[in-house]
Amino acid sequence: MVGSYLSDLWKKLRFQPFYDGEWVKGIYLVKVRHDNFDDCFQKIGTTFYALRDKEIWVNLTGGTNQINFALLLGGCFTATAASYYYVFQQDTSLLHPEGLELREIEEKRTVDEILRRWNELPLFQLQIGETLMKLQERFAEREILNRSEVVKILGGEEMLPKFRRFLSFEEDKVRRGILFEKVVSLMDKIDRKVDNFSKWLDWAKGEGILSEL
Structure with a gap:
C-alpha cells in the first residue's frame, strides 16, 4: 500500500525528468517488521552505517514506536542523520497531511501549509x-x-x-x-561489512527487503 501510494505521489509531483538524472537517482523502500524493534534496528542501523557519508534526513511522522526508536537510536550510534523532522497532523489514517489533497499539491497554499506544520527536532549527534x-x-x-x-x-x-x-x-x-x-x-546487529551504497544495495536485495520506485 505504501509503495503504491508513493509511486502515485511521485508521478503526481512530476519529478520524472529528474529521475535517474542529476537530482533524484532513485527511491528505495526497505521492508521491516514494524512491530519488532530488533528487526527494525538491524535494517535501519545497517542502512545508516552504509550511507554515513550521505546527507540523511529522518522523517518521524507516524510510524510505530519500534520504527521511530530504531531511527533515533541508529542515527545516534552512527551520527549520520543531518535532520530529524515530522509534519504534525492528527488523522493517523492518512498518508498525506490532513486536509490536503494530491490534486492541490502544486499550489503555493499547500506548500505553505506543509511548511507551517513542519517541525524539526534539534537533536545533537554524539556518535x-x-x-x-x-x-x-x-x-x-x-x-x-x-x-x-x-x-x-x-x-x-x-x-x-x-x-x-x-x-x-x-x-x-x-x-x-x-x-x-x-x-x-x-x-553488533549492524552489519559493518556493508560500508557503502553499492554493498548496501547488494545486501538489501540479498535479504529480499528492497523495493525501488
Whole structure:
C-alpha cells in the first residue's frame, strides 16, 4: 500500500525528468517488521552505517514506536542523520497531511501549509556508537580501565557525566555498566561489512527487503 501510494505521489509531483538524472537517482523502500524493534534496528542501523557519508534526513511522522526508536537510536550510534523532522497532523489514517489533497499539491497554499506544520527536532549527534566500540576494544583486553584512559577516548572530562549510564566509576577505576553490555550487543546487529551504497544495495536485495520506485 505504501509503495503504491508513493509511486502515485511521485508521478503526481512530476519529478520524472529528474529521475535517474542529476537530482533524484532513485527511491528505495526497505521492508521491516514494524512491530519488532530488533528487526527494525538491524535494517535501519545497517542502512545508516552504509550511507554515513550521505546527507540523511529522518522523517518521524507516524510510524510505530519500534520504527521511530530504531531511527533515533541508529542515527545516534552512527551520527549520520543531518535532520530529524515530522509534519504534525492528527488523522493517523492518512498518508498525506490532513486536509490536503494530491490534486492541490502544486499550489503555493499547500506548500505553505506543509511548511507551517513542519517541525524539526534539534537533536545533537554524539556518535556514541563509535565511542562505545573503542571502549569495548579496550575492555576486551582487560576488565578495568584507568579513568584518564577513558577520558581520552571520550574526548574530555566533561563527557564523563554523559556516559555514567554506561560505565561504572570507582575512584580512578572504570568498569563496564549493565547498559554498556546491552547497547554493545545491540550495535553488533549492524552489519559493518556493508560500508557503502553499492554493498548496501547488494545486501538489501540479498535479504529480499528492497523495493525501488
